[in-house]
Amino acid sequence: MTSTTPATRVAFLHTGAVVIPPVMELVGEQLPGLSTVNYLDDRIVADLADPAHQESVAERLADLAAAAKSAGADVVMFTCSSISHLAAPTAEKAGIPVLRIDEAMADEAVAAAGRVTVLATLPTTLEPTLGLLRERAELAGTTPEFVSEVVPGAFEAVAGGDRAAHDRLVAEAIERHAPTSDVVVLAQASMASAAEAARVEVPVMTSLRPGIARLAERVQAG
Structure with missing residues (x-):
């Protein structure tokens, strides 16, 4: 265990309630x-x-970040890959640092410049994740090859309460891509449970643990 800086308060901004318990568990660790x-x-x-509501998202994120700042937060962390691309403009509008929970995972994934397969259950998450991976690859000076897939039926399964079916479908996709991949990236934190079900030899990367580890480094640095 590590100690924290007592004055530090971190605000986590979520787009789904399912991710709150695992994030808080890792923070506790x-x-x-x-x-x-x-x-x-x-x-x-x-x-x-939804074209009718897309433009409202950036403003809502800025409002939430501003609320976090008013509540005494020193930093905000986005826990959803679908909004990672809005971290910088949110920070600028709200006047508070905004971290991305999937950035550390992206750095690990592109480090070897191999073939990176990105799996998602929603198109709205896949494109921002690919964008983040390309951004981090450029910063690292690497040129990975990216392959991607939205796993059919997985989101519908978990939205309907069938976590087992979701995990099976995602695990099958992992196993299908693993033989031709150097690393498999799961774009959504909610997909992490499926990584444990897949039987593969290549690394399967998820965002939560490396993301909170990087947050811990920042907090300890003061």
């Missing part, structure tokens, strides 16, 4: 005693795919 506050807008992912 890696940053015991950290002051946290959670914000949830569970319409964001749907609205990103």
Whole structure:
């Protein structure tokens, strides 16, 4: 365990309630005693795919980040890959640093410049994740090959309450792509449970643990 900077408060901004418990569990492991506050807008992912509401998302994120700042937060962390591309403009509007939970995962994935397969259950998450991977690859000076797939039926399964079917479908996709991949990236934190079901030899990367580890490094640095 590590100690935290007592004055630090971190606000987590979520687009789905399912990710809050695992994030808080990891924070408890890696940053015991950290002051946290959670914000949830569970319409964001749907609205990103709806032309009538897309433009409202950036403003809503800025408002939530501003609320976090007013509540004493020193930093905000986005826990959803679908909004990673909005971190910088949100930080600029709200006047508070905004971190991306999937950035550390992306750095690990592109480090070897091999073939990276990206799996998602929603198109609205796949494109931002690919964008982040390309951004981090450029910064690292690497040139990975990217392959991607939206796993058919997986989102519908989990949205209907069938987590087992979701995990099976995602695990099957992992196993299908693994023989021709150097690493498999799961674009959504909610997909992490499927990684445990897949029987593959290549690394299967998820965002939560490396993301919170990087947050811990920042908090400890002061």
